[in-house]
Amino acid sequence: MYTIDMYDNPQLHAAAVILQYSDGKIYLTLTAKQSGGNNINWQLPSSPVFQGHTSLSSLSHQLKQAIGLKDDDVSYREQLYTTELVQDGQTSAQICYLFMSRGAKWHKGEDQVGLFPIDRLPKLSDDDAAIARYALDRLHAKTLYSSIVSFLLPIAFDLNDLQQAFETITRQSVDRRNFRKKMLSLNVLQETRVATGTKPAEYSFKHPSLVLFDAPFKQLPPGAKSNLRAS
Amino acid sequence: MYTIDMYDNPQLHAAAVILQYSDGKIYLTLTAKQSGGNNINWQLPSSPVFQGHTSLSSLSHQLKQAIGLKDDDVSYREQLYTTELVQDGQTSAQICYLFMSRGAKWHKGEDQVGLFPIDRLPKLSDDDAAIARYALDRLHAKTLYSSIVSFLLPIAFDLNDLQQAFETITRQSVDRRNFRKKMLSLNVLQETRVATGTKPAEYSFKHPSLVLFDAPFKQLPPGAKSNLRAS
DNA sequence: AAAATAGTGTCTGTTAGACAATATCCG
């Protein structure tokens, strides 16, 4: 056990909200240290920031080791915000990131890994819960004016998949024809396979990185209807 | 001069983009260490994060001491993002904040203080310049869907002042009647003094903290006209 | 032929945006 020098610098950590999507559900990746007991303490994957490395490189390294998540598995990364904790005269800061991955996959690593639907999360620390909530709020907001949803989907998808993801994230249902009309009018999709009979047309986003829409989707007023079918 | 322990934690700093507004212009506060020479090195006000304190409290303390900025002078605070720098095997991180203050005031403190119109900034480090640009972009975006502009204005203002600030920040000019109609329709203003003859009515925001609009202003397409008069 | 899924067009109400005239105070 270490004693911490009072004149040390604050401790710096990095944490990730790793989101995936599959079949109408958003999943969050959590980790728990391997422990003999059956009292599992789930938390956001995190890592100390190592001297000479950035928070992102420290985190990436840790994620590979602990939960087997490789860089290629990550389709999108974004800094969220930095939280601080002052405890026992010690300051620690944590730089939080949003990670997104295409499709819901399980990984293997040194730590225990869990993939939880975001409406059925296990008990988390207040901090972790707040960070996860913030990430989902931002994803929601950003879905209305950017192509961020594409990073949760396969490269090619049909408009039904896209709409379902859109509806899941924004928690609002939209008319199919209006959604298609709007989405196509944004001029960010390209058709990669034409529709044939009962198979839908497939599309992909023209630009592989995040694109901001010229004309955002309108956010529904507070008391809007939600036709989402119960799962 | 200190030697830094290789096994030390990363260094942590905090920096502030302090914005003020007066009469159609946005001002940024910069500091420079008092120096005998006439080669002045302007930079964003910043502070190390002290053990046992948060970045915000460290920064506030530093701002009071260095440039005489008291907490009461600050109408709005928001975290921007955290930058990192890896140099000589040392990692340092800097948590950046946006600060806003009502009206353009000069302060006095230990350091040299400068209030620069944002279109005539002195030479800054690439990092500082990027942070300032980011802050202004965010202010621009947020002005379209929130009451953030109110923190640059006196508590009470008339619609002309509000519109001028709006136009300055968003770099777009809008029709006066349409602006008033839109702004009043948002239902976030209260009239604090009725118009009398040639004196305009005064308003203030109903809610003193940041309010998000139900119906945001529309962002103009790239090639939009700008009727801003040259200053 | 019935069932499932894909695709598409019109109408209406709301909002954004262009635009001009009138009243009051002051000198």
Place this chain on the structure above:
DNA sequence: CGGATATTGTCTAACAGACACTATTTT
């Protein structure tokens, strides 16, 4: 009374949002 500044309404175009039917394939 002229000048400056304040306030206000209408018309049009674009967009959002509601809504129903037809074509193809599969079983």
